[in-house]
Amino acid sequence: MSANAPYNEMYADDGGVREHYRRFAKWLSETPGDRVAQKRAEADTLFRKVGITFAVYGEEAGTERLIPFDIVPRIIDAEEWRKLAAGLKQRVSALNSFIDDIYHAQEILRAGKLPAEEVLCNEQYRPEMQGIDVPNGIYAHIAGIDVVRAGRGEFYVLEDNLRVPSGVSYMLEDRRMMMRLFPELFARYSIAPVDHYPDLLLENLRSVAPSGVNDPTVVLLTPGAHNSAYFEHAFLAQQMGIELVEGQDLFIDNEFLYMRTTQGPQRVDVVYRRIDDDFLDPLVFRPDSMLGVPGLLTACRAGHVTVANAIGTGVADDKSIYPYVPDMIRFYLDEEPLLANVPTYTCRRADHLEYTLANLDKLVVKEVHGAGGYGMLIGPAAAHEEIATFRERIKQSPTKYIAQPTLALSACPTFVAAGIAPRHIDLRPFVLSGKEVNLVPGGLTRVALREGSLVVNSSQGGGTKDTWVLGHA
Amino acid sequence: MLSRTADHLYWMGRYIERAENLARMLEVNQNMALVPRTLETEEQAWIATLTIIGLIEPFKQKYAAVTPTDAMYFIVFDSDNPVSIFNCIRSARENARAVRGTLTSEIWETINSAWLEMRVTGADSMTAVDTAAFFDWVKHRAHLARGVIQGTMMRDLAWHFTCLGTYLERADSTARILDVKYHVLLPRGERAGGATDYYQWSALLHSVSAFEIYRRVYRDLITPRRVAELLVLRDDMPRSLHRCVSQLHTHLIAVANAQSAETVRRAGELQASLHYGRIEDIFSIGLHEYLTRFVGRVRDLGERVAQDFLVSATGD
Numbered sequence: 001m002s003a004n005a006p007y008n009e010m011y012a013d014d015g016g017v018r019e020h021y022r023r024f025a026k027w028l029s030e031t032p033g034d035r036v037a038q039k040r041a042e043a044d045t046l047f048r049k050v051g052i053t054f055a056v057y058g059e060e061a062g063t064e065r066l067i068p069f070d071i072v073p074r075i076i077d078a079e080e081w082r083k084l085a086a087g088l089k090q091r092v093s094a095l096n097s098f099i100d101d102i103y104h105a106q107e108i109l110r111a112g113k114l115p116a117e118e119v120l121c122n123e124q125y126r127p128e129m130q131g132i133d134v135p136n137g138i139y140a141h142i143a144g145i146d147v148v149r150a151g152r153g154e155f156y157v158l159e160d161n162l163r164v165p166s167g168v169s170y171m172l173e174d175r176r177m178m179m180r181l182f183p184e185l186f187a188r189y190s191i192a193p194v195d196h197y198p199d200l201l202l203e204n205l206r207s208v209a210p211s212g213v214n215d216p217t218v219v220l221l222t223p224g225a226h227n228s229a230y231f232e233h234a235f236l237a238q239q240m241g242i243e244l245v246e247g248q249d250l251f252i253d254n255e256f257l258y259m260r261t262t263q264g265p266q267r268v269d270v271v272y273r274r275i276d277d278d279f280l281d282p283l284v285f286r287p288d289s290m291l292g293v294p295g296l297l298t299a300c301r302a303g304h305v306t307v308a309n310a311i312g313t314g315v316a317d318d319k320s321i322y323p324y325v326p327d328m329i330r331f332y333l334d335e336e337p338l339l340a341n342v343p344t345y346t347c348r349r350a351d352h353l354e355y356t357l358a359n360l361d362k363l364v365v366k367e368v369h370g371a372g373g374y375g376m377l378i379g380p381a382a383a384h385e386e387i388a389t390f391r392e393r394i395k396q397s398p399t400k401y402i403a404q405p406t407l408a409l410s411a412c413p414t415f416v417a418a419g420i421a422p423r424h425i426d427l428r429p430f431v432l433s434g435k436e437v438n439l440v441p442g443g444l445t446r447v448a449l450r451e452g453s454l455v456v457n458s459s460q461g462g463g464t465k466d467t468w469v470l471g472h473a
Numbered sequence: 474m475l476s477r478t479a480d481h482l483y484w485m486g487r488y489i490e491r492a493e494n495l496a497r498m499l500e501v502n503q504n505m506a507l508v509p510r511t512l513e514t515e516e517q518a519w520i521a522t523l524t525i526i527g528l529i530e531p532f533k534q535k536y537a538a539v540t541p542t543d544a545m546y547f548i549v550f551d552s553d554n555p556v557s558i559f560n561c562i563r564s565a566r567e568n569a570r571a572v573r574g575t576l577t578s579e580i581w582e583t584i585n586s587a588w589l590e591m592r593v594t595g596a597d598s599m600t601a602v603d604t605a606a607f608f609d610w611v612k613h614r615a616h617l618a619r620g621v622i623q624g625t626m627m628r629d630l631a632w633h634f635t636c637l638g639t640y641l642e643r644a645d646s647t648a649r650i651l652d653v654k655y656h657v658l659l660p661r662g663e664r665a666g667g668a669t670d671y672y673q674w675s676a677l678l679h680s681v682s683a684f685e686i687y688r689r690v691y692r693d694l695i696t697p698r699r700v701a702e703l704l705v706l707r708d709d710m711p712r713s714l715h716r717c718v719s720q721l722h723t724h725l726i727a728v729a730n731a732q733s734a735e736t737v738r739r740a741g742e743l744q745a746s747l748h749y750g751r752i753e754d755i756f757s758i759g760l761h762e763y764l765t766r767f768v769g770r771v772r773d774l775g776e777r778v779a780q781d782f783l784v785s786a787t788g789d
Contacts, residue, residue, distance in 0.1 A: 264730060
């Protein structure tokens with residue numbers, strides 16, 4: 001975990017190309033530079049075309065940025081993926097058990113595995129969900145788990161996204177783009193497909209329909225065309241062949257959920273919602289929300305509708321709960337965690353606070369409720385004054401912060417202005433939980449395009465890469 | 474189908490059609506201006522056009538006098554006018570965007586690129602605009618949009634609601650275009666059946682792509698009665714009232730629900746009156762009278778469609 005030269009996805013320490021990148025490296029060396037350049041330009045044009053339709057989702061052009069796409073794939077070999085996938089499934093299973101528990105018997109709190117106030121006083125904990133049974137005890141039906149490789153190549157979970165994780169449309173579009181641009185590469189490699197993700201998702205959503213419903217109607221609930229992820233909402237609804245609905249299309253009657261159709265009201269059984277808890281039901285949460293459905297919670301409580309992800313999952317992906325996930329795995333599954341957490345100092349603990357304040361220049365400090373790479377201090381890269389300001393902020397409200405060692409995130413060769421150079425990457429696979437736990441082999445690889453930058457968020461100038469999981473060939 | 478989705482599709486269809494028909498209506502005026510006109514008849518022709526498309530009041534609120542350039546600008550580009558051609562294309566695209574998932578990607582791309590081009594063309598005045606080329610462009614975009622709708626869209630409720638919007642709007646527009654002649658007076662001293670009269674009727678036929686058809690069908694002089702017969706009663710004429718209402722009726726039957734029986738009946742009644750109607754009877758009422766009533770009945774159908782399918786489908 002030292003900040004030495006980062007693990008390089010493509011090259012081993014001795015400079016040789018890693019086994020699973022060899023065919024790609026050979027292709028790259030055989031392909032004339034101008035052809036690669038032309039393909040990159042083509043990718044740019046094609047994405048701009050998609051991107052233009054994307055950008056115009058904002059009121060006028062320019063309100064949304066295009067997310068840059070890099071043509072060097074991130075390749076994971078079969079065996080490594082197998083381990084990673086097993087670890088992800090284990091982690092998401094434990095997280096689902098945890099959420100079920102804290103809204104029911106709260107055994108984990110009674111066993112003293114984590115402080116009750118961390119859970120019960122958390123803003124994301126929804127007392128309204130206490131005692132409500134959800135189908136199969138599944139709360140986080142769709143989980144986006146951010147993992148990074150650090151040190152000598154071992155994987156760490158950086159963050160669990162259990163509310164309304166997004167980005168899966170990039171995983172699918174990036175693959176489509178690569179297949180279109182470089183069909184010859186797909187002939188050389190046996191690359192596990194990801195394009196059945198929408199099918200898996202639909203199957204998963206149908207499998208958690210309220211009991212007694214044979215042919216459930218599933219809808220995707222979007223905040224509307226002005227939401228930045230609307231493209232993804234429309235894309236997924238279309239791919240699954242389900243209705244893309246807004247709050248105004250739905251209403252509750254006698255604790256059942258209906259959508260307004262040209263043939264009259266139609267029952268809805270499962271809602272794949274892409275709206276935050278706060279906006280979901282104005283009768284329970286924010287009363288000024290125009291995006292939700294008044295009474296939705298009562299329909300959930302009556303067991304007449306499944307909301308995916310369930311209300312109240314946010315408490316489990318909170319940064320203040322994150323340090324306890326390995327203990328959850330031991331507690332609920334009686335297994336050792338297959339995937340490691342990044343060591344985390346929670347500033348609410350006096351000893352951790354002391355350590356953090358003494359080592360700010362070496363640590364990454366995050367706001368507990370922050371997201372998207374905002375409100376973050378990266379110690380080694382920060383100016384003196386910045387560290388000083390953060391020190392004061394942490395001292396004022398230590399409970400708001402956690403700190404982690406600066407990870408040397410792995411790097412992957414990436415096209416930049418000066419040619420090909422290593423850039424830091426992460427990975428967000430999407431784990432689906434219903435009757436069983438499933439994931440497609442792959443995920444969204446994000447890349448920090450600025451040299452040395454560790455922040456991969458698209459809001460902070462990150463790009464994406466296609467992610468290849470190799471088959472056994 | 475979601476009522477909101479149906480509503481967007483219906484209005485997408487209407488706005489595409491309206492943009493096209495506005496261009497057609499302006500073309501009539503343009504073509505009529507090819508024969509020498511006095512300043513007075515020129516102004517009167519523009520007042521007629523604004524009246525027919527129902528924009529005379531909003532126009533007068535903005536401008537003190539009716540000049541050809543102001544009138545043209547108001548109808549074509551003015552973003553303050555919610556139903557300018559500019560705004561019709563914008564609205565068609567906004568409606569398409571809201572239901573993008575229901576459309577094939579070709580439909581979306583066609584309508585979106587029309588809007589992107591429109592935005593580039595959007596001018597501050599009419600001086601730099603080649604109007605004839607612009608009207609052709611609008612018609613071509615509409616043809617393209619309809620072509621891609623017919624060529625790629627599943628024949629399901631989405632298609633039926635798009636077509637409902639298209640034919641409702643077209644029925645209304647053709648009736649209004651035909652009524653232009655009532656409002657456009659002949660210059661003083663000109664007699665009905667004279668040269669100017671002829672030019673006006675043929676401009677009208679051209680504007681609804683019916684000039685060649687007229688020649689082929691009648692092989693004879695252009696007379697008001699035949700023009701009216703062609704554009705009102707003939708079922709094989711794609712923009713005629715009869716054709717539009719027949720289509721409207723068919724699509725209404727396809728989307729029928731528990732509360733739409735009366736709407737279907739009214740459309741059927743109107744269709745039957747066109748099917749069995751005689752031009753003599755229409756002329757004995759007076760063409761203008763007849764068209765005014767027709768526009769009213771189409772408006773009624775539009776309101777009923779909204780009531781039955783687009784807004785009221787709640788459980789409470």
